[in-house]
Amino acid sequence: MNExxxxxxxxxxxxxxxxxxxxxxxxxxxxxxxxxxQLDKYLVFLQRSRMNVLQKTS
Known part of the structure; x- marks a missing residue:
């Protein structure tokens, strides 16, 4: 799932x-x-997605 x-x-x-x-x-x-x-689960997914993007651009 994308951001x-x-x-x-x-x-x-x-x-x-x-x-x-x-x-x-x-x-x-x-x-x-x-x-x-359920919301908590998706918030964690979203945060991980954002962290992955940041790590790739660093």
């Missing part, structure tokens, strides 16, 4: 998480936590 695709995925998941948290009214709701964990 632009990862950024789009992160933003999509982030919006979905915010909407669900507002709907549930509870950040500790299982479904909100599950989406948050």
């Amino acid at each position: 632009a695709t990862l950024e789009e995925k992160v933003e999509t998941i982030r919006r979905r998480m915010i909407e669900l948290a507002e709907k549930k009214g509870n950040l500790a709701d299982k479904s909100v936590v599950a989406i948050s964990q």
Whole structure:
């Protein structure tokens, strides 16, 4: 997955998480936590992608 695709995925998941948290009214709701964990995974992918780009240009 390229960086632009990862950024789009992160933003999509982030919006979905915010909407669900507002709907549930509870950040500790299982479904909100599950989406948050998914978001974390993609954020790590994105950070690794950016680090790889930086390492290649150094």
